[in-house]
Amino acid sequence: MNPLQLAVVGHTNTGKTSLLRTLTRDVSFGEVSARPSTTRHVEGARLFAGDEVVVELYDTPGLEDALSLLDAIDALLAPGERLDGPARIARFLDSPDAHSRFEQEAKVLRQVLASDAGLVVIDVRDPVLTKYRDELSILADCGKPLLPVLNFVHTPGNHAEVWREALARVGLHSVISFDTVTPEIDGEQRLFAKLALLLEGFAPALQRLMLARQNEADARLQTATQLIASLLIDVAAYRVTVPNADESALQVPIQQLREKIRQHEASCVHELLKLYRFRRDDVTLSGLPILDGRWEDDLFSREALGVMGIRLSQGLVAGAVAGISIDLIVGGLTLGAATVAGALAGGLWQLGNTYGERVLGKLRGYRSLTVDDSILRLLALRQLWLVNALQQRGHAAMHTIEPNAQLDNPQTKRWREGALPAELKKARSHAEWSAMSPDFSATVTRDEVIQNLAASFSLAT
Ligand SMILES: Nc1nc2c(ncn2[C@@H]2O[C@H](COP(=O)(O)OP(=O)(O)OP(=O)(O)O)[C@@H](O)[C@H]2O)c(=O)[nH]1
Numbered sequence: 001m002n003p004l005q006l007a008v009v010g011h012t013n014t015g016k017t018s019l020l021r022t023l024t025r026d027v028s029f030g031e032v033s034a035r036p037s038t039t040r041h042v043e044g045a046r047l048f049a050g051d052e053v054v055v056e057l058y059d060t061p062g063l064e065d066a067l068s069l070l071d072a073i074d075a076l077l078a079p080g081e082r083l084d085g086p087a088r089i090a091r092f093l094d095s096p097d098a099h100s101r102f103e104q105e106a107k108v109l110r111q112v113l114a115s116d117a118g119l120v121v122i123d124v125r126d127p128v129l130t131k132y133r134d135e136l137s138i139l140a141d142c143g144k145p146l147l148p149v150l151n152f153v154h155t156p157g158n159h160a161e162v163w164r165e166a167l168a169r170v171g172l173h174s175v176i177s178f179d180t181v182t183p184e185i186d187g188e189q190r191l192f193a194k195l196a197l198l199l200e201g202f203a204p205a206l207q208r209l210m211l212a213r214q215n216e217a218d219a220r221l222q223t224a225t226q227l228i229a230s231l232l233i234d235v236a237a238y239r240v241t242v243p244n245a246d247e248s249a250l251q252v253p254i255q256q257l258r259e260k261i262r263q264h265e266a267s268c269v270h271e272l273l274k275l276y277r278f279r280r281d282d283v284t285l286s287g288l289p290i291l292d293g294r295w296e297d298d299l300f301s302r303e304a305l306g307v308m309g310i311r312l313s314q315g316l317v318a319g320a321v322a323g324i325s326i327d328l329i330v331g332g333l334t335l336g337a338a339t340v341a342g343a344l345a346g347g348l349w350q351l352g353n354t355y356g357e358r359v360l361g362k363l364r365g366y367r368s369l370t371v372d373d374s375i376l377r378l379l380a381l382r383q384l385w386l387v388n389a390l391q392q393r394g395h396a397a398m399h400t401i402e403p404n405a406q407l408d409n410p411q412t413k414r415w416r417e418g419a420l421p422a423e424l425k426k427a428r429s430h431a432e433w434s435a436m437s438p439d440f441s442a443t444v445t446r447d448e449v450i451q452n453l454a455a456s457f458s459l460a461t
Pocket residue numbers: 011012013014015016017018019031032033034035036037038039040060061062063151152153178179180181182396398
């Protein structure tokens with residue numbers, strides 16, 4: 001079966017090209033601008049379900065002078081002659097005017113005649129002027145099913161209701177609102193569902209398209225949550241070991257750490273933009289406000305101890321580790337603590353595992369810098385906010401996304417003030433899980449942790 005051919009028509013500057021960008025998810029389709037008569041030629045684009053071309057969309061130049069056009073069409077009738085709509089349009093298209101004065105308008109009408117149906121894009125910020133009524137009646141004369149698309153419906157004080165009435169008067173009862181810049185998440189599904197009702201023959205193909213697009217949206221979201229989870233795991237697991245010098249000597253490694261985290265976040269953002277098919281400059285990233293190197297105060301957390309306990313069971317008595325006063329070691333390395341720790345370090349040394357090295361590092365005068373919990377919270381919130389914004393953003397949007405809006409829901413509240421997910425706590429004691437680390441190894445366990453963390457994000461498609 002041939003693809004459904006849809007002509008996208010309407011008054012100039014109503015957002016026809018913007019609608020094509022949004023439906024094709026192609027930010028570079030055609031030219032969009034605030035000045036009228038931007039589109040000068042008919043340009044096609046395709047919508048796929050897998051490999052199947054389901055819809056062919058044709059962007060057309062905007063109609064401008066419907067009053068004179070209607071007069072010109074009427075003038076082609078002999079006195080007393082009656083022709084139905086399509087015959088009137090056909091006669092006009094054969095007339096010299098269609099190749100001169102009304103060349104642009106003729107392109108539009110030819111495209112409607114050559115298509116199965118038309119999407120009539122309407123800017124509901126405008127009142128229903130006579131010229132718009134004339135446009136509608138000319139388009140209706142083409143004898144093709146038309147679906148009016150009410151654009152700019154999110155603008156306060158719009159005339160959407162008056163437009164619906166005016167459309168009903170020319171027999172157009174099925175109407176859809178669809179803001180091309182900030183479409184609702186289910187906007188395009190509703191659009192295709194309306195088309196399926198209007199064009200029964202194409203309904204099965206449109207159903208396939210809807211299903212394919214829903215699957216794509218689900219897959220995109222899944223990838224997005226995995227990207228965020230990987231970022232968080234990478235950052236939580238990351239640690240830098242530095243000599244135990246005075247505070248000022250730590251400034252450089254702290255700066256380097258910050259920079260590294262920033263870059264890692266930026267690359268996650270770019271991956272997300274690519275995934276959602278937006279451009280790199282569609283979002284601005286401000287620097288991370290708070291990020292301080294912090295001492296290895298989680299070294300002896302329950303999780304780290306747990307891991308150590310398991311490993312130590314081969315060489316040292318696990319109980320010996322659990323019995324040490326952790327504060328003593330972390331705090332001041334008193335003689336007593338050092339003695340106990342010395343024995344511990346000996347055992348760990350034998351095992352040669354990363355925890356052993358970390359303990360040794362501390363005892364020999366090394367410190368390790370890790371990223372603070374608050375940064376993890378911040379990273380999570382920013383990325384979740386971004387995905388939410390990208391999901392709601394039409395591909396016709398021209399403004400830049402700035403990560404400052406507050407997203408308020410139980411999930412963000414949890415990230416802001418609740419306990420961090422267990423996966424991140426776990427990552428703290430697995431430096432090798434960080435893709436930023438030279439010791440990085442992508443293990444099955446790390447993958448599972450990322451999957452679990454990703455599954456805990458709740459974002460709607
Ligand atoms: N806020 C908002 N702006 C929109 C929307 N749709 C289009 N615009 C803006 O309206 C202007 C015209 O959009 P275009 O897509 O170029 O309109 P067009 O109908 O193709 O215009 P012509 O090709 O000149 O007939 C641009 O500045 C768009 O950014 C919308 O849904 N919401």
